[in-house]
Amino acid sequence: MVVTTIPILTMYPLSETLIHLKPLVVIVGPTAVGKSRIAIEVAKRFETEIVTADSRQVYRGMDIGTDKPHEESRQGIPHHLIDLVNPDHSFNAGLFRRHAVETIERLYQRRQLPLVVGGTGLYVRTLLQGLCEAPPADPAVRAQLHEEARTQGHDRFYARLVAVDPVTASKLHPRDTSKVIRALEVHQLSGRAMSEFQQRHGFSERPYSPLVIGLNRDRGALYRRIEERIDWQLAHGLLQETQRLLDQGYKRNCTAMKGLGYRQVAAHLAGEYDQAEMVRRFKRDTRHFAKRQMTWFRREPAISWLMVSESEATAETVDRVIHRVEQFLAGLDGVDAGQRSVEENRR
RNA sequence: GGCGCCGUACCCAAGUGGUAAGGGAGCAGUCUGCAAAACUGCGAUGCAGCGGUUCGAACCCGCUCGGCGCCU
Numbered sequence: 001m002v003v004t005t006i007p008i009l010t011m012y013p014l015s016e017t018l019i020h021l022k023p024l025v026v027i028v029g030p031t032a033v034g035k036s037r038i039a040i041e042v043a044k045r046f047e048t049e050i051v052t053a054d055s056r057q058v059y060r061g062m063d064i065g066t067d068k069p070h071e072e073s074r075q076g077i078p079h080h081l082i083d084l085v086n087p088d089h090s091f092n093a094g095l096f097r098r099h100a101v102e103t104i105e106r107l108y109q110r111r112q113l114p115l116v117v118g119g120t121g122l123y124v125r126t127l128l129q130g131l132c133e134a135p136p137a138d139p140a141v142r143a144q145l146h147e148e149a150r151t152q153g154h155d156r157f158y159a160r161l162v163a164v165d166p167v168t169a170s171k172l173h174p175r176d177t178s179k180v181i182r183a184l185e186v187h188q189l190s191g192r193a194m195s196e197f198q199q200r201h202g203f204s205e206r207p208y209s210p211l212v213i214g215l216n217r218d219r220g221a222l223y224r225r226i227e228e229r230i231d232w233q234l235a236h237g238l239l240q241e242t243q244r245l246l247d248q249g250y251k252r253n254c255t256a257m258k259g260l261g262y263r264q265v266a267a268h269l270a271g272e273y274d275q276a277e278m279v280r281r282f283k284r285d286t287r288h289f290a291k292r293q294m295t296w297f298r299r300e301p302a303i304s305w306l307m308v309s310e311s312e313a314t315a316e317t318v319d320r321v322i323h324r325v326e327q328f329l330a331g332l333d334g335v336d337a338g339q340r341s342v343e344e345n346r347r
Numbered sequence: 348g349g350c351g352c353c354g355u356a357c358c359c360a361a362g363u364g365g366u367a368a369g370g371g372a373g374c375a376g377u378c379u380g381c382a383a384a385a386c387u388g389c390g391a392u393g394c395a396g397c398g399g400u401u402c403g404a405a406c407c408c409g410c411u412c413g414g415c416g417c418c419u
Contacts, residue, residue, distance in 0.1 A: 296378080
């Protein structure tokens, strides 16, 4: 018997009926697992573009530290939601969602399969499950609350939340000031408790038909890759990049500069510790981050996990990812075909 | 071969008779507009091993093992 390769079922651009189901392929996984590189190959195969779900790559001028794919490595594949704002701008999940939804719509209009890639769990969730209708962040209110938290101390500050929104308060630790601030901000802006908005919403939106592929590696191997990448970043100008951002006037305490790498390098440049200590902290904090990402993704439902072994060539991983995407599309096509035949039988 | 010092968790380490500090690393977790952020939790029933003294031993005594240093 001759074994034949299964012919590719789906044609590109996607059919009109398939587009109506809003198919969305998402690649998630911890930092340094190799998402970007694989995503580019997958995008080439499906003749589509990449929507980055990364809270740090949105900042202009932060390239080496955020491991932003280089122009050449992108191989002509357009990357969206990169270089959106300057580092002193506040960016957030709500803004991400708005931009991402628009970009995805444009891809559907061209009948392309959107490929979302990123390690920011909250951003991916807002895309797949929406965001409650609580008012967006207000910088003035937030700055004032921040000041009040500082002068009152966490216990008194937290007590205010207990008074106006006991449900949210019970879920937060008194010392978790940034989340207490957000909850008080919502109450101050809307007059309603954040828990009200959350209960009504419940992350129940399902705007897309998603396939979420989770890339993962053996913990030890992942940690080794993290350290190698950091050595590379330091050898390829991360110190200079950080210095340039500081020279441009971006403060160490702005969100962008508190990101991994920039924070430790800036502290080192300010003389807080020597180079060896900076490297040690940068690596450790990045390992901790990767671990937190895994904690987040582990409890996300319906992630199709793909373990990448150290000996495996990129092309091999890419093939496995492509296979799953094709199965997914074939499944959607099948659902669609099934619906059509049911309708035909009714006639 | 002799003498001396040392041996406490994965690593560093305090404790010298009253029931095992601390730090690092690690692990586990939380999360609805700053998320690469912010925040929470976790480690020795045992102090190299065995025996002894004592109401009570990481701590005192003896032997054994291991490390380091000096002497021959």
